[in-house]
Amino acid sequence: MAENITLALDAMSGDLGAKVVVEAASKVLKKDKALSVILVGNQNQLGALLLSLPSSLRDRVALAHADSVVSMSDKPAVVLRRKQDSSMSVALKLVRDRAAHGCVSAGNTGALMVLSRSIVRMLPGIERPAICKYIDASHHPFLFLDLGANLVCSGEQLYQYGVMGGLMAKLAMDVCEPRIALLNVGSEDIKGPEQVKLAATMLSDNKDLSYVGYVEGHELFFGKADVVVCDGFVGNIALKTAEGVLQLVRYKVDDFLHQHRFLKFLAYVLKPWVQPMLSRLNPESLNGASLLGLNGVVVKSHGAAGVFAFRKAIEQAALEVRAGVPQKINEHLDQWLI
Amino acid sequence: MAENITLALDAMSGDLGAKVVVEAASKVLKKDKALSVILVGNQNQLGALLLSLPSSLRDRVALAHADSVVSMSDKPAVVLRRKQDSSMSVALKLVRDRAAHGCVSAGNTGALMVLSRSIVRMLPGIERPAICKYIDASHHPFLFLDLGANLVCSGEQLYQYGVMGGLMAKLAMDVCEPRIALLNVGSEDIKGPEQVKLAATMLSDNKDLSYVGYVEGHELFFGKADVVVCDGFVGNIALKTAEGVLQLVRYKVDDFLHQHRFLKFLAYVLKPWVQPMLSRLNPESLNGASLLGLNGVVVKSHGAAGVFAFRKAIEQAALEVRAGVPQKINEHLDQWLI
Numbered sequence: 120m121a122e123n124i125t126l127a128l129d130a131m132s133g134d135l136g137a138k139v140v141v142e143a144a145s146k147v148l149k150k151d152k153a154l155s156v157i158l159v160g161n162q163n164q165l166g167a168l169l170l171s172l173p174s175s176l177r178d179r180v181a182l183a184h185a186d187s188v189v190s191m192s193d194k195p196a197v198v199l200r201r202k203q204d205s206s207m208s209v210a211l212k213l214v215r216d217r218a219a220h221g222c223v224s225a226g227n228t229g230a231l232m233v234l235s236r237s238i239v240r241m242l243p244g245i246e247r248p249a250i251c252k253y254i255d256a257s258h259h260p261f262l263f264l265d266l267g268a269n270l271v272c273s274g275e276q277l278y279q280y281g282v283m284g285g286l287m288a289k290l291a292m293d294v295c296e297p298r299i300a301l302l303n304v305g306s307e308d309i310k311g312p313e314q315v316k317l318a319a320t321m322l323s324d325n326k327d328l329s330y331v332g333y334v335e336g337h338e339l340f341f342g343k344a345d346v347v348v349c350d351g352f353v354g355n356i357a358l359k360t361a362e363g364v365l366q367l368v369r370y371k372v373d374d375f376l377h378q379h380r381f382l383k384f385l386a387y388v389l390k391p392w393v394q395p396m397l398s399r400l401n402p403e404s405l406n407g408a409s410l411l412g413l414n415g416v417v418v419k420s421h422g423a424a425g426v427f428a429f430r431k432a433i434e435q436a437a438l439e440v441r442a443g444v445p446q447k448i449n450e451h452l453d454q455w456l457i
Numbered sequence: 458m459a460e461n462i463t464l465a466l467d468a469m470s471g472d473l474g475a476k477v478v479v480e481a482a483s484k485v486l487k488k489d490k491a492l493s494v495i496l497v498g499n500q501n502q503l504g505a506l507l508l509s510l511p512s513s514l515r516d517r518v519a520l521a522h523a524d525s526v527v528s529m530s531d532k533p534a535v536v537l538r539r540k541q542d543s544s545m546s547v548a549l550k551l552v553r554d555r556a557a558h559g560c561v562s563a564g565n566t567g568a569l570m571v572l573s574r575s576i577v578r579m580l581p582g583i584e585r586p587a588i589c590k591y592i593d594a595s596h597h598p599f600l601f602l603d604l605g606a607n608l609v610c611s612g613e614q615l616y617q618y619g620v621m622g623g624l625m626a627k628l629a630m631d632v633c634e635p636r637i638a639l640l641n642v643g644s645e646d647i648k649g650p651e652q653v654k655l656a657a658t659m660l661s662d663n664k665d666l667s668y669v670g671y672v673e674g675h676e677l678f679f680g681k682a683d684v685v686v687c688d689g690f691v692g693n694i695a696l697k698t699a700e701g702v703l704q705l706v707r708y709k710v711d712d713f714l715h716q717h718r719f720l721k722f723l724a725y726v727l728k729p730w731v732q733p734m735l736s737r738l739n740p741e742s743l744n745g746a747s748l749l750g751l752n753g754v755v756v757k758s759h760g761a762a763g764v765f766a767f768r769k770a771i772e773q774a775a776l777e778v779r780a781g782v783p784q785k786i787n788e789h790l791d792q793w794l795i
């Protein structure tokens with residue numbers, strides 16, 4: 120039976136508002152009977168939304184009031200000084216105070232980064248959190264990090280991400296011996312920027328890890344590694360580019376069906392067969408990025424996440440809490456970090 | 458009528474050998490009656506292949522002998538010292554000596570970079586060449602640079618790439634007033650690494666350019682800009698990731714058709730309609746990357762380019778030669794570079 124856990128949900132910071140968060144929570148609660156949630160945000164607004172929940176779920180939903188909201192344009196430094204009463208901060212404080220086992224927010228990434236570092240705190244030995252995501256668009260899923268937390272990374276930081284990613288893959292993805300790779304512009308040792316080459320040396324020197332070398336952009340989805348590490352600038356752009364291409368393919372297909380009306384009926388008939396293939400390529404199903412290296416579980420949802428996507432983020436947080444990801448990373452840090 | 462021009466083709470450096478180059482040349486020569494080519498490589502080998510050409514084309518094909526070949530694993534520094542007699546070097550020397558108007562090579566990118574710089578030379582004021590490609594996978598084509606020439610770029614270099622890319626778009630893509638953008642992790646001014654922010658300031662300060670701000674990975678194919686600039690590490694990974702996703706979609710579709718045999722016949726029947734859509738998404742049709750900032754036209758083909766792809770690269774070189782890209786960039790440099 121699943122372990123009883125509680126997640127704090129920042130209900131105010133997403134582009135689509137609290138309604139999406141409440142609906143997503145409702146869907147997860149129906150499926151996961153051992154989960155409770157604390158909705159964080161404006162009490163009046165959330166109180167009204169709570170009435171929409173089936174009464175059978177309401178005893179597993181609590182409210183925590185927050186006076187303000189972090190906006191998408193708030194600068195991280197300003198957030199740190201002036202938004203300690205925001206829904207994002209309050210949700211993170213629930214994690215810090217062990218009132219919740221983890222939290223989910225669809226807010227401003229930069230703000231979530233700095234508030235997480237200052238409220239939940241880093242694990243000893245880790246310099247900065249990494250944003251990571253489990254990408255299962257193909258038959259060869261992999262864990263991808265960093266996706267935008269640290270735009271510029273040193274070789275040591277990339278090494279730390281490799282170590283943390285490896286543990287995450289083991290704990291939350293059930294990979295026995297995760298193959299760790301660095302994203303680079305070629306497969307030969309001499310290729311790439313200095314920090315990537317340094318990380319390569321450090322990863323291959325650690326005999327407890329199975330480091331498998333460099334992967335290139337076109338190899339990402341083809342199973343060369345279980346964990347792919349890069350700096351946040353490259354990771355963010357690579358992932359968003361992949362999402363953009365999928366969007367492009369989708370538009371092309373729609374366009375094509377529009378041009379050839381006689382095929383539209385056919386497409387409708389074929390939908391039950393085609394849908395499972397398309398849904399795996401749906402960027403929405405990839406929602407839920409984890410901030411790794413913190414002393415607690417923090418999951419970032421897309422700002423524009425709908426109900427389905429936000430639900431994925433909640434499930435990701437629950438999975439990490441139950442797998443004890445932060446605790447287990449902490450246990451391994453002493454022996455693996457230099 | 459098209460201007461008479463000559464291109465030097467490095468016939469030895471690609472993964473698939475000289476046969477592909479000769480076949481691709483033959484196809485372009487048939488179409489472009491004002492084009493001549495010089496095939497560069499081992500005389501015996503090329504001489505034998507020449508016999509396969511229709512005799513009507515042979516008077517527009519010359520041979521230039523080269524003793525060695527740059528291999529894919531040769532380090533750039535070693536190439537510079539020891540491979541001056543390679544097919545790549547000889548092709549570039551033909552450009553330097555004005556025996557050819559431009560050249561195409563499918564060889565090692567790093568080697569092509571250093572040999573181009575040392576043989577063809579940079580335009581005054583440009584620090585390093587950029588690799589750029591015209592990406593027309595969607596209804597919104599754009600010029601993308603740098604794609605791997607300079608893994609680490611300063612703000613000034615990114616600015617130079619913006620200037621050169623803008624001119625290239627104007628000359629070779631027929632865009633009247635090219636909209637120039639920087640690839641970044643967000644659209645707000647505060648986002649991104651320092652060098653990107655510096656380049657943004659420089660580009661927006663130049664009132665002769667129309668700088669339109671940042672674009673994100675998922676926006677690349679959706680017409681926000683005609684020229685997108687980034688460093689070579691990010692550009693290489695973004696482009697290859699896009700190619701990888703297209704490959705993934707292709708495999709998914711094949712897999713799907715394989716699983717549902719009754720649809721396979723349908724797919725065959727629909728091919729004439731579906732093909733035009735797919736061919737635009739074919740990475741092969743995107744072959745032909747230009748080294749921009751040199752005192753001559755140098756086009757890099759994919760190492761694994763087949764006949765169709767190598768042909769695209771030759772056509773790209775011919776287009777740039779006839780548009781006078783290096784000369785026109787040179788004319789504008791004085792007024793636009795600081």
